[in-house]
Amino acid sequence: MSHAVVIGGGIGGLSAAVALARKGWSVTVCERAPSIEPVGSGLAIAPNALRALDTIGVGDEVRALAALQGEAGIRTPDGRWLLRTSAEAALARFGEPTVILLRATLVDLLARRLPSGALRPGTDVHGVDPEDGRVSTSAGDLRADLVVAADGIDSAVRRSLFPRHPGAVHAGVTSWRLLADRPEGEFRGSESWGRGQVFGITPLAGGRVYSYATAPVPPSGTSANHHDKGGGDAGTRKAELLRLFGDWHDPIPRLIEAAPEETILRHDIRCLAAPLPAFHSGRVALLGDAAHAMTPNLGQGACQAIEDAVVLAHLSGDLPAYTAARLRRTSTIMRRSRTICRVTRWSNPLAVRARNAAMALTGHLGDDLTLRQFQDVFTWRPPA
Template structure:
């Protein structure tokens, strides 16, 4: 039986382990953390990723958690719609819902699909030989016919395989994520855009709502404007999530500081945004700078090693595709594990397109000049009147299907 070693027990790594096991591989997952307790709050599983999860028997359990209903799209800070659609229209167009769920829930579902004994917690990988497939770990040496590097945005394997690649860069924005109780009568989701700031609200199952926000921060050589009072970045506290590794900001350490900063940035925004910030669950407010890979890799493989997820194509979260693309990678890799050049050909062009589109959207949300913001909002409102552009822009992303 062919042997696969998966480095990293996140969303992509666990999906890859489950998918490879279904294809007849013997799988070992090396995760350096002592447990799979995930860092982060919510994540989106779009129609493309739902179809990928069907291949490992998880899709229907995720669909049961769909909670978004009614209007969706983009609004101004005062609540006026710029681009408007609905969850029902999206379901009709793509045949599947977009499901937002707790990261912990998806991790548990994926972990339940990998073979017993395959997961080795507290195991650090010290080195990989792409030629032989030997993996040196804190628990000894492993021999592999395939090594799957799902070790995140700061992937040590990626640096070793492609030492000339520049690696992750700062996107110019910081992000907040939080959980709150869903306001009575609220079942719709969407984003609201202001001058350099953004706030998203998405219902979850079990009466919860997942919120996320972004605002620009200064980085070396970057001229983006910064909301008053936002300080420069200091010590790293990256969580390895799809949102990218991050830095806690000076003067905002501690949840009270994060809540106060959010309340200041979004004071006066339309209901229920200020209420959700004020009522955020204790311990749920996370804050990290967003990083991404600005340049695509030349390949997603070298020798017996394949990269996936953030290790291969870390992207900004603006299209909600970070976890989705890692899941796609995993099921495609399982089908093409005997032909890694074919895996690169299948995944590199698609993920590069989504990386670039997501980063372009991130730049658009950072605009703060009143004239530029006015022109941006007017263009979106005009496009919205010309048809359901909100959904059409996702056609080439959401209609993807896993290989047979």
């Protein structure tokens, strides 16, 4: 039986381990943290990722958590709609919903499908030999026919394989993520764009709301890909959010006020500065943020990691074919997401006015044009 060692117990690493195990591989997951309990943030599982999750038996459980209904779109800080569509129109076009759920929920669904004994928390990886598949860890050496490096945006494996690659850069914005109970009164999911600032609101199953925000403030030195406890100065995150968004439309101030201070996460947004030349070397495959860390503007970071996982398992370790299948698609999405991030950072009043006018025109032209922008991303299907 072929053996795979997966480095990293995040969404991508766990998806790869489950997918490979279903294809008959023996798998070992090395996770340096003492447990795989993640920070309390949310993520979007778009139609493309739902189809990928179907191949590893998780799709229907995620679908059951769908809570997006009715209108959604982009607004101004005073609440005026620039463009909008609806969850129902998106479902009709793409055949699947977009599901917003807690990262912890998806981690649990994946971890429960790992073979017994596959997960090794508290295991540091010190080095990988891409030629013979030897993985040096704090618990001793492992031998692998395939090494899956899902070790995040600051991947040590990526640096060793591609030392000339420039690596991750700051995207120019800091992010906040927060959870609160759903407020009373009319409620719609939306993303509001101001002068360099963004605030997003998405309903979750169970009567809760996941919100996120970005703004071009000085970096704090903590990355959203790190499993830390919040980033920034504890006790000041809520005050900072209220300073930036406290006069924005309802229910944004109420959601900020309702979020417990200790649950608000603050991190710098970073992404890879340029695509890698390949996603493999020798017996090693890079996956997820280690391969193509992107800004969150398209909501595709976790989705692309899940796609990576099921494609890698389908190809049974044919790594040149894996690079051929994944490099171009992820590079395109990475570039498009960063372009949107740059547009959200505009603060010049004339530029913001022109941006808003263009979005309003798109909105007036209807759902079809708004949703068409996601066609090539959301209609992806896993290999048969």
